[in-house]
Amino acid sequence: MKKLLIVNASKRRKGNSYTLENRIVEQLAGKAEVNTFHIGEKDVRVCLACDACKRQHTPNCIQKDDFTALIPALDSCDAMLILAPVHWDQFPAQLKALLDRTYSFMAFTQPDFSMAGRKDKKLGGYFFAGFGPVDVYTNMVETNLKSFATAGFREYKAHVAGNANVPGSILEKPEDLKAADEMIEWLLA
Numbered sequence: 001m002k003k004l005l006i007v008n009a010s011k012r013r014k015g016n017s018y019t020l021e022n023r024i025v026e027q028l029a030g031k032a033e034v035n036t037f038h039i040g041e042k043d044v045r046v047c048l049a050c051d052a053c054k055r056q057h058t059p060n061c062i063q064k065d066d067f068t069a070l071i072p073a074l075d076s077c078d079a080m081l082i083l084a085p086v087h088w089d090q091f092p093a094q095l096k097a098l099l100d101r102t103y104s105f106m107a108f109t110q111p112d113f114s115m116a117g118r119k120d121k122k123l124g125g126y127f128f129a130g131f132g133p134v135d136v137y138t139n140m141v142e143t144n145l146k147s148f149a150t151a152g153f154r155e156y157k158a159h160v161a162g163n164a165n166v167p168g169s170i171l172e173k174p175e176d177l178k179a180a181d182e183m184i185e186w187l188l189a
């Protein structure tokens with residue numbers, strides 16, 4: 001069974017990221033090994049930019065918090081799905097903190113700049129926006145997803161569902177649900 005890591009960066013337990021997460025977890029029961037990480041309930045601090053990870057030549061970070069346990073999960077999954085809101089036209093701060101911490105996988109001495117054990121993992125970014133513009137946000141999400149290559153996620157796809165302020169409204173949007181189903185299918189192929 002493929003291992004899917006779901007990183008949920010919303011603080012709204014009844015919001016659309018959680019609504020979609022619940023649907024996906026239900027759909028994948030018995031079909032994939034799903035591991036969820038709810039950043040909104042975790043302590044993932046900002047990168048100290050201390051470069052200690054560069055001196056010890058491992059993806060481990062000397063800062064011990066909830067990112068510590070995520071490092072092996074990031075490294076061993078087959079695919080990661082990020083579910084998140086757009087905040088002020090960008091990644092929400094808690095997700096940006098997580099992205100910054102993947103700097104611990106960066107190796108300046110490697111030809112591909114990566115200390116990741118696996119470099120064949122897929123990444124999906126499924127974002128919710130209250131309004132839009134959805135095309136501009138999709139570019140923003142893709143730009144950020146690209147940076148996860150250092151942690152071994154070399155292929156990525158993004159989708160942004162607009163007009164998503166109402167909690168649970170994703171369930172009434174066939175086009176956005178289809179995009180989610182296609183993303184899951186691609187992640188686990």
Ligand SMILES: Cc1cc2nc3c(=O)[nH]c(=O)nc-3n(C[C@H](O)[C@H](O)[C@H](O)COP(=O)(O)O)c2cc1C
Binds near residue numbers: 130
């Ligand atoms: C701090 C904050 C900033 C936001 N900024 C934007 C924004 O720039 N553009 C937008 O379309 N929606 C924005 N929103 C609305 C959320 O993206 C929207 O409600 C989204 O559906 C929330 O997803 P969730 O239900 O999974 O938490 C913002 C919401 C918050 C709380």
